[in-house]
Amino acid sequence: DGVTVLPAPQNLSVQSTNMKHLLTWSPVTVPGEIIYYFVEYQGEYESLYMSHIWIPSSWCSPTEGPECDITDDITATVPYKLRVRATLGSQTSAWSTLQHPFNRNSTTLTPPVMEVTKDGFHLVIKLEDLGPQFEFLVAYWRREPGAKEHVKVVRSRGIPVHLETMEPGAAYCVKVQTFVKAIRRHSPFSQAECVKVQGETLPL
Amino acid sequence: GLRRCLISMDIHHIEEAFQEIKKTIQAKDTFQNVTILSTSETLHSIKPLDVCCMTKNLLAFYVDKVFKDHRELNPQILRKISSIANSFLYMQKALQQCQEQMQCHCRDEATNATRIIHDNYDQLEVRSAAIKSLGELDVFLAWIDKNHQGTSA
Numbered sequence: 001d002g003v004t005v006l007p008a009p010q011n012l013s014v015q016s017t018n019m020k021h022l023l024t025w026s027p028v029t030v031p032g033e034i035i036y037y038f039v040e041y042q043g044e045y046e047s048l049y050m051s052h053i054w055i056p057s058s059w060c061s062p063t064e065g066p067e068c069d070i071t072d073d074i075t076a077t078v079p080y081k082l083r084v085r086a087t088l089g090s091q092t093s094a095w096s097t098l099q100h101p102f103n104r105n106s107t108t109l110t111p112p113v114m115e116v117t118k119d120g121f122h123l124v125i126k127l128e129d130l131g132p133q134f135e136f137l138v139a140y141w142r143r144e145p146g147a148k149e150h151v152k153v154v155r156s157r158g159i160p161v162h163l164e165t166m167e168p169g170a171a172y173c174v175k176v177q178t179f180v181k182a183i184r185r186h187s188p189f190s191q192a193e194c195v196k197v198q199g200e201t202l203p204l
Numbered sequence: 205g206l207r208r209c210l211i212s213m214d215i216h217h218i219e220e221a222f223q224e225i226k227k228t229i230q231a232k233d234t235f236q237n238v239t240i241l242s243t244s245e246t247l248h249s250i251k252p253l254d255v256c257c258m259t260k261n262l263l264a265f266y267v268d269k270v271f272k273d274h275r276e277l278n279p280q281i282l283r284k285i286s287s288i289a290n291s292f293l294y295m296q297k298a299l300q301q302c303q304e305q306m307q308c309h310c311r312d313e314a315t316n317a318t319r320i321i322h323d324n325y326d327q328l329e330v331r332s333a334a335i336k337s338l339g340e341l342d343v344f345l346a347w348i349d350k351n352h353q354g355t356s357a
Contacts, residue, residue: 043290049272055286056279073283075217076290182217 006030006086006093009037009066014082014098016107018130018187019180020071027066028086028093036062036087041070044078044101054083062087077183079103109178109187112136116174116193121166123195125174129158135179137186140164143171143194153179171196215348218291221284222341228281230339235332240324241340246317247347254317255351256299257310261318262344263296266337269325273334288341 009025016022028035039057046053060068074080079101086093112134115126127136136154140163141147154161166172173194178187241247250258271289276282299308325333 043286043293045267045271045289045293046286048293049267053282055282058283061279075221075287077294078290 005091006088008093008096009084009086012084012096012098014102018110019107019133021074022067023070023082024067025084030088033088036064037084038062039068039084041073042081043076047081074104077105105183109185111188111190112176112178114176114190116195118195121197122162123164123166123172124160124162126160127154133180133182136176137179138176140172140174143173166197168197218288219345221287225281225284232335233339235336240321240337241343246320250317254311254314256308257314260299260308263292265321267292270334270337273330274338
C-alpha cells in the first residue's frame with residue numbers, strides 16, 4: 001500500500017433523483033497536480049456476509065472529477081456503503097466512507113414531463129423516457145361537472161399514446177405520475193393540462 | 205398467494221445480470237455431467253402449495269451458501285454476482301414480510317427437495333459446487349418466473 005500522504009476526500013453525499021444516483025465529495029487539491037479518485041461500494045449482502053469485500057465502482061475506479069454516477073452499481077433495493085479515496089502517483093489517501101448507507105428507495109421522484117396534444121379528435125400524450133424501471137399512471141377526464149376520471153398505465157417510453165377520442169367542443173384534462181416497481185413508490189402527480197378539440201392547450 | 209408477495213420483485217433485471225456472466229461462469233464448471241438444481245425430481249415436481257417454502261429455501265441456499273462459497277476476482281463478474289446476491293437478500297426480506305400475512309408452510313415435499321439440492325451440493329468440493337450452482341441460476345430464475353407469472357417486469 002502506497003504511503004498515505006494525501007488528505008482523504010471529505011463531505012461525501014449522494015444526490016438521487018428519478019433513480020439516478022450521483023455520489024459527490026469535496027475535491028482534494030494539490031497545486032499543479034491531477035488527483036484521481038477511486039470509488040468502491042458494498043451492498044448489504046457484502047456487509048453482512050463478506051465484509052472484507054469492496055467492489056470497484058463501474059465508472060469511477062479511477063475518475064478525475066469529485067463526483068461519480070453510481071446508478072449502475074446500485075442495482076438492488078438494499079442499503080449500500082460507499083467509499084472514496086484520492087491518489088496522486090503512488091500516494092494514496094485513506095478511505096472516506098459515506099456516513100449513512102444509501103438505499104435507492106430514498107430517491108426523489110419528480111412529476112414526469114408530459115406533452116398533451118390533439119390529433120384530430122384524438123387525445124394523445126407523450127411522456128419523457130425515464131428508463132426501464134418507470135411506469136406511468138395517466139389520469140384523464142372530460143372537464144365537466146361530475147366527470148369520471150379514467151386511468152391508464154403506460155409502460156412504453158417516449159412514444160405518443162392515444163388516450164381518448166374526444167367529442168367536439170368538449171375540453172379534456174390529463175395528469176400523470178410515475179411508478180417505480182423496484183422501490184414500490186409513486187411520484188407526485190404532474191400539473192393537469194387541458195385541451196379543447198378546437199382550441200389551444202388551456203392553462204388550468 | 206405467493207404471486208402477491210413477489211409481485212413487486214424486479215426478476216427481469218436479475219435475469220439480465222445473470223445472462224451477462226452465464227457463459228463465463230458455466231465455462232468454469234468442470235463437472236458438466238453433474239447437476240445440483242435441475243434433477244427432475246426436485247424443482248420441476250414442486251406443487252403450487254410448496255412454491256413459497258421452496259422459494260424461501262432456495263433463496264437461503266444461494267444467500268447463505270453459494271454466494272459465500274464462491275471466490276471471484278473479476279470486477280465485472282463480481283458486480284453482477286453482488287447485484288444478484290443483494291436482490292436475493294431483498295427478496296428474502298419481502299418474502300418474510302409477506303409471510304406474516306400468509307401461509308408459507310414447509311411440507312415434506314419441499315423439505316425433501318431442498319435436502320436433495322443440499323446433498324448434491326455437499327458431494328462436490330465447495331468451490332466446484334458453488335460455481336456449478338451459480339451456473340444453474342437460470343434454472344432457479346426460470347422456475348421463479350414460471351411459478352410467479354406476474355412478477356417479471
